[in-house]
Amino acid sequence: MLIGSYDFALVFLSLCVAILASYTALDLAGRITGARGAARVLWIGGGAVAMGLGIWSMHFVGMLAFRLPIDLGYDLAITLLSLAIAMLASGFALWLVSQPELPAWHLCLGAVAMGAGIGAMHYIGMAAMRMQPGIVYDPLLFALSLLIAVAASGAALLIAFRLRRHTRHVRLLRGGAAVIMGFAIVGMHYTGMAAANFPEGSFCGAAFSGLDSGWLASLVIVTTLAVLAIALLTSILDARLEARTELLSSSLAKANAELTQLALHDGLTKLPNRLLLEDRINQNILKLQRNGGYFALLFMDLDGFKPVNDAFGHHVGDQLLVAVAQRLRAHLRANDSLARIGGDEFVLLAELRHPDDASNVASHVVGLLSQPFEIDGHELRVSTSVGIALYPGDGVDQQELLINADAAMYHAKSLGKNGYSFFESSMNTNARQQLQLLHDLRVALERGELRLHYQPKFASGSGRMLGAEALLRWQHPQQGLLAPVRFIGLAEKTGLIIPIGDWVLDEACRQMRLWYEQGHQDWRVAVNLSALQFCHGELVETVRQTLARHALPANCLTLEITESTAMHDVSASQVILEQLAEMGVDIAIDDFGTGYSSLLYLKRLPANELKIDRGFVRDLEHDGDDMAIVSAIVALGQALDLRIVAEGVETPEQQAFLTELGCDSLQGYLLGHPLPPEHIPS
Structure with missing residues (x-):
C-alpha cells in the first residue's frame, strides 16, 4: 500500500475553514428565520452557496493536505459535482432549521439526508482523483465516517434551530457551537481519509489532465474565505439594520402611543377626553345591545368654579380641576369611566344593575364634591350640578345621550344647583327642532314639497x-329627502x-x-x-x-x-x-x-x-x-x-x-x- 502523509498547516487551515463555515451557517439560520417572502428565498439561496462552499472547501483543503509519493490531480467535472452536492445539502439544512417547528422525526430525517449529502460530497470528491486501480476503503472506518457525518449533521441542525433567534449572548453561543461543529466536520473528513487505502503501484488518472493541486489550494482558500466573509458580513450588517429598524419601530410605536395618549386624554387631568368618552359610550351601547342592561351618563358642571378661577388665578383653578378629577377617580367602580370634556365639565359613564341606581351614583358624586378642597394653602369649596341620561331610553347614540345629559344638567342648575336631575324629553333642543319641522310641514303642501315614490x-x-x-316622501328644502318616519308622527298629532x-x-x-x-x-x-x-x-x-x-x-x-x-x-x-x-x-x-x-x-x-x-x-x-x-x-x-x-x-x-x-x-x-x-x- 502507498503510504500517505499530511501537511499539518493545511490540516489546521481546514479546521479553521470548517469553524468559520459553521459559524456562518448558524448566523445565516438566524437571518433566514426573520426573513419573509422573496428575501427568505434569497437568504436560503445565498446561504446555501456560502455554507456549501465552506464545507466543500474544508473537505478540499483537507484532501490537498494529503500527500502520496505520486503526482496527484483532480477531475474538474467530478470536483464541481461534489461542490454542487455540498450546496444542495446546505440549502436543505438552512430550509429545515428555518421552519417554525422541528419535531424529532424531522430532525432525524434531516440528519440522515444532510449526513448522506456530506458523505456523498466527500467520497465523490475522493473519486475526482481517478485512482488506478481504485481506492480500497476500510469498511469499518467507512461506516464510521458516515455515522459521524449523520451525527454531526443532527447536532448541527439542532444547534442551528436552537440558536436561530437573536437572544442575549447569542453570538458567543454560536461561536462555541461553531467550534464543536467544526471539529465534528473535520473528524468526519479525516475518518473518511483514514478509511482510504491506495494499493502499491497506483497512479492518479487526473494528475495530468485534471486540476493542479499546486496552485489550487491557494485559489480555493482565498475564494472560500472571501465568500464566507462576504456572507457573514452581509448577515451582520443586515442584523444591525434589522436591529435599527426594530429600534425605530419601537420608537415610533412609543411615539404613537404618546400621541394617542395626547389625542384621547385631557392634558391637565389625564382623564379621557370627549373623543375617548364617545368611543366608550359606543362600546357600551353595543355591549348592552348584545347582553342587555343599563348605563347612565352623568354630566357634571362645577358650581362656583369661575369665582375661584377669577379670585385665585388659573394656576389654582387648574389645581382644583386636578383635585376634583383625583377625588372622583378614587371612588370609581371597576366598570365606570370618568372623562373631562372641557372647562369644568366632567362626564361619568356608570354601568347600572337597575335604572334607579343612577340616583345613588349621582347623590354620591354630589356629596363627594361638596366637601372642601385644600389647594395651595386655600380651602376651596365648590359644588356640582349633575344631569343624568339613561341608556336605553334617553338616546340611541352617544351624541344624543350627551346632548340630553347636558340638557338635564342645565335643568339641575336652574333648580338651585348642587343637585341632580334626570333627563326629560321637554328639556332638550329636540323640542325646538320638532317645532321647526312642524312649521315646515304646515307649508310643505303649499310649496309642493311632498313627493310620491312607487x-x-x-x-x-x-x-x-x-x-x-x-x-x-318630503323633499325638505334644508334636510333633503325625508322618509315618513321623520314627519308622519307630527302630522298625526296635529x-x-x-x-x-x-x-x-x-x-x-x-x-x-x-x-x-x-x-x-x-x-x-x-x-x-x-x-x-x-x-x-x-x-x-x-x-x-x-x-x-x-x-x-x-x-x-x-x-x-x-x-x-x-x-x-x-x-x-x-x-x-x-x-x-x-x-x-x-x-x-x-x-x-x-x-x-x-x-x-x-x-x-x-x-x-x-x-x-x-x-x-x-x-x-x-x-x-x-x-x-x-x-x-x-x-x-x-x-x-x-x-x-x-x-x-x-x-x-x-x-x-x-x-x-x-x-x-x-x-x-x-x-x-x-x-x-x-x-x-x-
Missing part, C-alpha cells in the same frame, strides 16, 4: 308587474295627516290615470290610510270624488289599512269598508299578523287582500316560527278567498319559498326599490 308589486309566479304601492292623506290619494290616482292611459288597465295603485284618515267622516266621499276627478275605475285603487286600525272599532270599520267595497275599491289589511286580529271579525270585513308583514319575511330562511306563521297566514287568506301579498322580499330564497307557498304577489327590494314615477317601467 314600489312595484309583481305576480309571484309569472313575475308580471301588477301595480305599485304609493309611498310618501291633524295635518288629513290634508296630506288627501293629497297622497289624489296624486296616486292622477299617476294611475297616466298608467291606465298607457295601457296598464290591469294595474292597481295602493295607498296607505292612517288611523286618523280612516276614522275621518269624509273618507268615503273623498275617495269617490278623487276617482271621479281622474276618471279612474275604482278597481284600480287599493286602500291599505293596518290590522290594528281595522280592529280598533270593528263595527265602524266594517261600515266604512263596506261602503268602499261597494264603490269597487280594493281593501288590503296591511301588516297582517302583527296586531290583535280576531278571526271572527276578520271574516266579516270586506277585504280583498292580506299583506304579510315584512318582519315575518325578513328571517324567513332562519326562523322556523316565522315560516310557520307565514304558512298559516297564507292558508288563512286562501281559506277566506283573499289575495296574499308578501312585502319585504329581499332574497331569492324568500321569493322561492313564498311563491311555492302560494302568495299571489310579492314586493320588496329584491324585485324593486321605491322610485319616482318616471323611473317605473311602463
Whole structure:
C-alpha cells in the first residue's frame, strides 16, 4: 500500500475553514428565520452557496493536505459535482432549521439526508482523483465516517434551530457551537481519509489532465474565505439594520402611543377626553345591545368654579380641576369611566344593575364634591350640578345621550344647583327642532314639497308587474329627502295627516290615470290610510270624488289599512269598508299578523287582500316560527278567498319559498326599490 502523509498547516487551515463555515451557517439560520417572502428565498439561496462552499472547501483543503509519493490531480467535472452536492445539502439544512417547528422525526430525517449529502460530497470528491486501480476503503472506518457525518449533521441542525433567534449572548453561543461543529466536520473528513487505502503501484488518472493541486489550494482558500466573509458580513450588517429598524419601530410605536395618549386624554387631568368618552359610550351601547342592561351618563358642571378661577388665578383653578378629577377617580367602580370634556365639565359613564341606581351614583358624586378642597394653602369649596341620561331610553347614540345629559344638567342648575336631575324629553333642543319641522310641514303642501315614490308589486309566479304601492316622501328644502318616519308622527298629532292623506290619494290616482292611459288597465295603485284618515267622516266621499276627478275605475285603487286600525272599532270599520267595497275599491289589511286580529271579525270585513308583514319575511330562511306563521297566514287568506301579498322580499330564497307557498304577489327590494314615477317601467 502507498503510504500517505499530511501537511499539518493545511490540516489546521481546514479546521479553521470548517469553524468559520459553521459559524456562518448558524448566523445565516438566524437571518433566514426573520426573513419573509422573496428575501427568505434569497437568504436560503445565498446561504446555501456560502455554507456549501465552506464545507466543500474544508473537505478540499483537507484532501490537498494529503500527500502520496505520486503526482496527484483532480477531475474538474467530478470536483464541481461534489461542490454542487455540498450546496444542495446546505440549502436543505438552512430550509429545515428555518421552519417554525422541528419535531424529532424531522430532525432525524434531516440528519440522515444532510449526513448522506456530506458523505456523498466527500467520497465523490475522493473519486475526482481517478485512482488506478481504485481506492480500497476500510469498511469499518467507512461506516464510521458516515455515522459521524449523520451525527454531526443532527447536532448541527439542532444547534442551528436552537440558536436561530437573536437572544442575549447569542453570538458567543454560536461561536462555541461553531467550534464543536467544526471539529465534528473535520473528524468526519479525516475518518473518511483514514478509511482510504491506495494499493502499491497506483497512479492518479487526473494528475495530468485534471486540476493542479499546486496552485489550487491557494485559489480555493482565498475564494472560500472571501465568500464566507462576504456572507457573514452581509448577515451582520443586515442584523444591525434589522436591529435599527426594530429600534425605530419601537420608537415610533412609543411615539404613537404618546400621541394617542395626547389625542384621547385631557392634558391637565389625564382623564379621557370627549373623543375617548364617545368611543366608550359606543362600546357600551353595543355591549348592552348584545347582553342587555343599563348605563347612565352623568354630566357634571362645577358650581362656583369661575369665582375661584377669577379670585385665585388659573394656576389654582387648574389645581382644583386636578383635585376634583383625583377625588372622583378614587371612588370609581371597576366598570365606570370618568372623562373631562372641557372647562369644568366632567362626564361619568356608570354601568347600572337597575335604572334607579343612577340616583345613588349621582347623590354620591354630589356629596363627594361638596366637601372642601385644600389647594395651595386655600380651602376651596365648590359644588356640582349633575344631569343624568339613561341608556336605553334617553338616546340611541352617544351624541344624543350627551346632548340630553347636558340638557338635564342645565335643568339641575336652574333648580338651585348642587343637585341632580334626570333627563326629560321637554328639556332638550329636540323640542325646538320638532317645532321647526312642524312649521315646515304646515307649508310643505303649499310649496309642493311632498313627493310620491312607487314600489312595484309583481305576480309571484309569472313575475308580471301588477301595480305599485304609493309611498310618501318630503323633499325638505334644508334636510333633503325625508322618509315618513321623520314627519308622519307630527302630522298625526296635529291633524295635518288629513290634508296630506288627501293629497297622497289624489296624486296616486292622477299617476294611475297616466298608467291606465298607457295601457296598464290591469294595474292597481295602493295607498296607505292612517288611523286618523280612516276614522275621518269624509273618507268615503273623498275617495269617490278623487276617482271621479281622474276618471279612474275604482278597481284600480287599493286602500291599505293596518290590522290594528281595522280592529280598533270593528263595527265602524266594517261600515266604512263596506261602503268602499261597494264603490269597487280594493281593501288590503296591511301588516297582517302583527296586531290583535280576531278571526271572527276578520271574516266579516270586506277585504280583498292580506299583506304579510315584512318582519315575518325578513328571517324567513332562519326562523322556523316565522315560516310557520307565514304558512298559516297564507292558508288563512286562501281559506277566506283573499289575495296574499308578501312585502319585504329581499332574497331569492324568500321569493322561492313564498311563491311555492302560494302568495299571489310579492314586493320588496329584491324585485324593486321605491322610485319616482318616471323611473317605473311602463
